[in-house]
Amino acid sequence: MKLLTHNLLSSHVRGVGPRGFPLRLQATEVRINPVEFNPDFVARMIPKVEWAALLEAADTLHLVEVPKGPIEGYEHDEKFLRQMHHVLLEVRTGPSLASLATAG
Amino acid sequence: MDQEAAQLEKRHVHDVYESTAPYFNDLQSKAWPRVRQFLQEQKPGSLIADIGCGTGKYLKVNSQVYTLGCDYCGPLVEIARSRGCEVMVCDNLHLPFRDQGLDAIISIGVIHHFSTKQRRIRAIKEMARVLVPGGQLMIYVWAMEQKNRHFEKQDVLVPWNRALCSRLFSDSSQPGRKKPCAHPERSHPYPPPCSVCSCSVCFKEQCHSKRSHSMDYEPLMAGTCCAAISKDGEEENGFYNTLGKSFRSWFFSRSLDESTLRKQTERVRPLKNTEGWANSTICIQPSRHSSLDLDHHEPFSTTEQYLDEDVFVEMSQKQLEWPRAPAAMKHQHGDQQGEVRRNGDGNFLEGTNASENCVNVGDVEGGHPSASKILRRISALDSTDSNPEETISVEEQQPNILDSRAFMRYYHVFREGELYGLLKEHVAELHVLSSGNDHGNWCIIAEKKDNWG
Numbered sequence: 330m331k332l333l334t335h336n337l338l339s340s341h342v343r344g345v346g347p348r349g350f351p352l353r354l355q356a357t358e359v360r361i362n363p364v365e366f367n368p369d370f371v372a373r374m375i376p377k378v379e380w381a382a383l384l385e386a387a388d389t390l391h392l393v394e395v396p397k398g399p400i401e402g403y404e405h406d407e408k409f410l411r412q413m414h415h416v417l418l419e420v421r422t423g424p425s426l427a428s429l430a431t432a433g
Numbered sequence: 434m435d436q437e438a439a440q441l442e443k444r445h446v447h448d449v450y451e452s453t454a455p456y457f458n459d460l461q462s463k464a465w466p467r468v469r470q471f472l473q474e475q476k477p478g479s480l481i482a483d484i485g486c487g488t489g490k491y492l493k494v495n496s497q498v499y500t501l502g503c504d505y506c507g508p509l510v511e512i513a514r515s516r517g518c519e520v521m522v523c524d525n526l527h528l529p530f531r532d533q534g535l536d537a538i539i540s541i542g543v544i545h546h547f548s549t550k551q552r553r554i555r556a557i558k559e560m561a562r563v564l565v566p567g568g569q570l571m572i573y574v575w576a577m578e579q580k581n582r583h584f585e586k587q588d589v590l591v592p593w594n595r596a597l598c599s600r601l602f603s604d605s606s607q608p609g610r611k612k613p614c615a616h617p618e619r620s621h622p623y624p625p626p627c628s629v630c631s632c633s634v635c636f637k638e639q640c641h642s643k644r645s646h647s648m649d650y651e652p653l654m655a656g657t658c659c660a661a662i663s664k665d666g667e668e669e670n671g672f673y674n675t676l677g678k679s680f681r682s683w684f685f686s687r688s689l690d691e692s693t694l695r696k697q698t699e700r701v702r703p704l705k706n707t708e709g710w711a712n713s714t715i716c717i718q719p720s721r722h723s724s725l726d727l728d729h730h731e732p733f734s735t736t737e738q739y740l741d742e743d744v745f746v747e748m749s750q751k752q753l754e755w756p757r758a759p760a761a762m763k764h765q766h767g768d769q770q771g772e773v774r775r776n777g778d779g780n781f782l783e784g785t786n787a788s789e790n791c792v793n794v795g796d797v798e799g800g801h802p803s804a805s806k807i808l809r810r811i812s813a814l815d816s817t818d819s820n821p822e823e824t825i826s827v828e829e830q831q832p833n834i835l836d837s838r839a840f841m842r843y844y845h846v847f848r849e850g851e852l853y854g855l856l857k858e859h860v861a862e863l864h865v866l867s868s869g870n871d872h873g874n875w876c877i878i879a880e881k882k883d884n885w886g
Contacts, residue, residue, distance in 0.1 A: 331519060370497060373476075373478020
């Protein structure tokens with residue numbers, strides 16, 4: 330799954346989340362899937378990002394060049410947007426996380 | 434009760450979808466126009482979830498938004514994923530999303546699979562939880578009130594017959610005839626399996642053109658394409674012969690898709706026996722009229738009786754809600770019957786003691802004051818995601834393939850106003866913006882209230 334998706338999930342921290350399931354990202358299962366860059370789209374995603382979760386995920390996956398937070402004027406900062414685009418939409422975690430069957 | 438409900442849903446929703454998922458491959462069904470519109474109207478950059486996304490037909494409607502698909506059924510999720518969608522397996526009652534993370538949610542043909550009111554409420558509340566204040570939720574559920582078919586009860590099991598479909602479209606040779614539906618195994622050039630087979634997309638262009646001639650006012654079930662076929666008048670015999678073989682164990686409550694068979698029978702007068710079969714398969718009233726004993730139906734009577742009774746006894750034991758048909762509906766039956774007969778509508782009511790039977794509700798709307806609110810049908814698909822199932826096939830060649838009760842999907846069909854009432858009374862965090870009927874579905878758009886946590 331994409332990290333943006335991961336970011337929307339309720340359990341980001343290591344261990345068990347409020348819904349009762351752990352989300353553990355595995356560094357060995359990272360893939361990069363090129364996605365066409367759409368700056369407007371990325372800019373609109375920025376306010377919705379939960380940064381703590383994103384940074385932890387990025388850390389776990391050993392990603393580099395991940396912004397630490399929204400910078401001022403990010404909407405027009407192409408470098409920032411491209412980095413976020415890459416992190417949120419192009420980095421994919423492996424299939425093990427793609428199925429999140431919650432406890433019924 | 435919750436556990437029983439969960440078990441029922443496992444058996445008659447989850448297991449069925451899981452088993453039948455391969456036949457939903459590709460274009461499972463057409464995207465409802467109003468749903469598409471809802472998605473396209475969302476602001477660019479919105480985060481949207483399709484809860485109960487199936488094979489993901491709505492996930493790529495709007496490229497300016499980020500759409501996630503969720504479904505309980507692993508195989509369906511895999512199909513969606515193979516199409517490049519961002520999907521995951523999850524449970525509507527326990528969504529894995531954080532609070533207020535999503536700008537919009539669609540729930541198309543999902544809530545009606547929950548077997549108790551409480552679970553339906555929980556599912557809706559769960560979706561409300563993950564919505565941002567001001568975020569919108571669109572819900573589609575199958576309507577009890579249908580234009581050309583009739584549900585006697587709100588809790589129904591609808592069979593699915595893959596084998597029927599495969600038979601129809603692989604066996605019959607139809608020179609010069611367009612084949613709107615494909616064999617589920619895709620031996621035909623047209624991918625979408627027929628709705629009759631519960632697959633759905635029959636709505637290829639060929640179907641459309643045919644439909645416009647004859648079925649404009651039918652809620653178009655997947656089966657429509659099948660109807661279209663017969664209307665061309667070439668294969669009816671083959672079609673019905675094939676149909677007949679597979680209709681050994683019809684049972685129960687009004688299946689969605691009679692439009693197919695009903696329409697066919699209208700055109701196919703000369704086929705005496707098969708016509709009768711088709712008619713009877715359309716509306717079978719389980720417990721009471723399990724013997725469809727029109728003269729031509731010997732093959733049915735006994736088997737069916739057993740099956741009907743069996744099905745519904747089981748259901749009642751599960752303490753499901755079984756609201757009685759309102760008096761109004763019964764009254765309508767009376768009216769409708771006369772009308773049906775006048776219409777010469779090939780309905781098997783003619784000649785049967787069908788007072789309780791599924792009436793060909795040719796004009797349900799007449800009986801509902803709110804009929805005027807019912808949207809004009811455009812074309813397309815009726816009801817829910819997968820629709821059409823006509824029957825359980827019990828083919829001789831494959832006696833073990835389908836248990837007579839296998840692949841029956843549970844639905845709680847909604848009465849007019851029921852969904853609205855549910856939200857109003859039990860989901861205070863949502864404010865209903867609009868509600869209406871779309872192709873045999875009650876649909877609602879609601880908004881998460883701003884001052885809600």
